Amino acid sequence: MTTNIDIIKSSGEKVKFSLKKLSASLRKSGADEQTINEIIEKVKEELYNGISTKEIYNRAFALLKKKGGYLASKYKLKKAIYELGPTGYPFERFISAILKYSGYDTQVGEIMQGECVRHEIDVVAEKNGETTLIECKFHTEQGRNCNVKIPLYIASRFKDVKAHWDSKQHETKLEAGWVVTNTRFTKDAIQYGNCIGLYLLSWDYPKDNGLRNRIDRLGLYPITVSTLLTNREKQFLLSRDVVLCRDLIDDLFFLDHLGISETRKSKIQNEIAMLCKH
Incomplete structure (x- = not known):
């Protein structure tokens, strides 16, 4: 049936x-x-x-x-990432935070000179002598996938920045450009990205190493997964650049600032502690 x-x-x-x-x-x-x-x-x-x-x-x-417990919080992960909106900025901060826990030094919203024009890069990440430029494409609506126009556009920006970078002396090499989205890529977008040499990261791509896998593996859940914090409280925290549940484990300043009762605070801390175990 x-x-x-x-x-x-x-x-x-x-x-x-x-x-x-x-x-x-x-x-x-x-x-x-x-x-x-x-x-x-x-x-x-x-x-x-x-x-x-x-x-x-x-x-x-x-x-x-x-x-009860934290199961519902983990189950709503995909929806929680949409709730990082309506702007893409918290999503950029979230991607930056994930990369930091993977050993990168990161900067958000960097202005970089290209051969032709200047570009604002969502996330600039540095690790092992290499610099990576990361562009984030955030959608607030489910079902809106990234088509081939996105990697086409970002590849041209990366090419412009790299041309200027290679003409100057730098302590690191600029080798990689990434496109990260909270939705999915179309087949053409994946085919073009792979062909041109862009690294694509989406909810479920690459297989077994997409956003969901990385978040679960590292225990790096956005605060929007919480089933105990209200929408107002989540927006307050996001406006203070508190993006990860992990940020609240050892720092109760913001929960205290919100005037959350000791009983509720204890429940929220327990939920967060369970989520961050990995």
């Missing part, structure tokens, strides 16, 4: 409902098999032709949240 249910993706595409995909997404949150099976049975009861992936997600999320 459930294998014949048509569901509507955020892009508007109609696909068949997959128990396997739902199970896999719940498993990635850290849920045990009993919890996964219970949620799947309840979701199956509410399926109908034309149901959206958003409705399925909301139902599974609500059931996970009832279980």
Whole structure:
């Protein structure tokens, strides 16, 4: 029965409902098999032709949240990254923070001279004598993928900056340009990026080393995954450049500043501690 249910993706595409995909997404949150099976049975009861992936997600999320703990927070990771908006700046800070924990020195919003014009680069990262230029493409809406125009545009900017860089003396080599998005790349975008030598990073690309994998592996969750902080509190923290849950583990200044009660503060700290374990 459930294998014949048509569901509507955020892009508007109609696909068949997959128990396997739902199970896999719940498993990635850290849920045990009993919890996964219970949620799947309840979701199956509410399926109908034309149901959206958003409705399925909301139902599974609500059931996970009832279980308590940090599982619901991990499950909402993809949505939480969208919540870093509406501007792309917190996303740039988030990418910068992930790279710092991978051993890079990073700067956000650097102005760099090209051979023809000056460019504002979202993130400049340095490691092992090499400098990397990273452009971030943030979408606030699900279903909006990065087409080939994005790497085409960024490749031309990188070429301009590299031409000027190579004409001067520098302590590091400028070898790599990255394009990072919170959504997905089209096939043409991936084909062009690979052909021209750009490194592409999206939610699920490269395989097994996309954004989700890196975040889970390093325990570097954005504060927007929290199910205990309010939207107002999250926006306050983001406006103070507090992007990672990890930033709140040893620094309670901002939680104190928000006037959060000791009981709530303790629950928030526990949620964050569980998320950051890896």
